[in-house]
Amino acid sequence: MDRAATLFAERGYHPTSVADIVSSLGVGKGVFYWYFSSKEELLVEILKASHQGLRRRQQAAIGDEPDPLLRIELGIRASMEWFREHRQFFTLFQFAATEERFAPVLRNNEEVAIADTVRHIKDAIVDGRIADQDPEMLAQGVVGVVEQLTRAYFFERDEPVDRVSDAAVSFCLRGLTG
C-alpha cells in the first residue's frame, strides 16, 4: 500500500495502472484483486490509513499538554514533520479532492482535522487567550497556512523543518490571538 501510494504520487492516480503497481511489487495482478476489490478502493484505503497516521503523530506530539495554544503549536509542528516524511500522501490528498467519488473520505478526514483544532481553539477562547470568534474559521486558517507552507517549502524547495514550522507557528498564533 505504501508502494502504491508512492507510485500514485509520483505519476498521478490515473496514469498509474494496476499493472504498474503489481509489477513494481513483483507480484501478479490477481493478488491485487484478492486484497482490494478495485483500484478505487485502494486509494480510499490509502487516504484513510494515511490520515490516521497523521492524526496519531499529532496526538503523540501533543500528549497531555494542558496549554491549548501550545497544543496547537505542537500539532502544527508534528503535522509538518509528518508531511515532510510522507510527501506522497500530500499529493494524494490534493488529487483526491479533485474527483467527486473520493470527496466523502476526504471530507471526513478534514472534518476530523478541523474538529481537533477547534477543540483547542475553544479552550483558548474560554481561557481568554483568543478573542471570541468563529473557532471553525480560525481552524481552517491554521490548516491553510500549514498546508501551503508545507507544499511551498518542503515539496517544491527542500527547506529544513524548523525554519518553516517556526514561521507557520508564529503566523498562526498571531493570526489566532491578534
Next chain:
Amino acid sequence: MDRAATLFAERGYHPTSVADIVSSLGVGKGVFYWYFSSKEELLVEILKASHQGLRRRQQAAIGDEPDPLLRIELGIRASMEWFREHRQFFTLFQFAATEERFAPVLRNNEEVAIADTVRHIKDAIVDGRIADQDPEMLAQGVVGVVEQLTRAYFFERDEPVDRVSDAAVSFCLRGLTG
C-alpha cells in the same frame, strides 16, 4: 475553453474525454485538434488564462491604493470573490498540482502570485507596519489562508462572500502584523 474547464472540474481531467468535450460543445473532434495540439495543451492554456483572469481582478481591485496593508486586504477580497465565481478553476489548479507535467505552468502561476503579495509586504515592512521577517513566508501564509477558506466555505458549503473574506482578512492581517 470555459466549457472544457467546467467539464474538467466537474468530472476530473482524466475521466473527461475529448469526445465528451466536443460533443458538449456540439462540434466535431477535428475542430478541437485544429485549435489545440493535445488535450494536455488545452489544460495548460486553461491554467494560464484563468490565472491571468484572477490577477487582473486583483489589480483592478487594488487600483492605486497607497496603503500596503489595505492593498493586501483588497487583493484577498478580490481573489475570494473571483474564486467564488469561478470555482471550476480552483479544482483545476488543485488537480494540475498532482501531475508532474503541469508543474511548470503552475509553479509559474504561483511565483507570480507570491511575488505580487511579497511586494506589498515589503512595503509594509519598510513602513514599519510589519515586523522584519521573511516576506515570502508571510505571503505563502496569506495564500494558504485564502485558498483553504475558499475551499471550505465556498466550495464545500455555500457561505456568503463577506463573512468568509472578513475572517480571512482579519486572520491574515493579524498573522502579518502580530
Next chain:
DNA sequence: AACTCGATTGACCGAATGGTCAAGTCGCTC
C-alpha cells in the same frame, strides 16, 4: 501420498481513449 483450500499467477477480454485523416463545407477572390 492424497486431499484441501487460501493464496497467487498472468494471459486474456471488452470497453474506452487520445489522436488521425480522407472527405467535405463555405465564404472569399479572381
Next chain:
DNA sequence: GAGCGACTTGACCATTCGGTCAATCGAGTT
C-alpha cells in the same frame, strides 16, 4: 463559377487499462 484555403466532420485506428478467471502452487492435515 472555378479555384482556394481556412475550417469542420466523424468514422477509424492503435493502444492502454481495469478487471476476470482457469490454472497452479504449497503449507498444513489426515
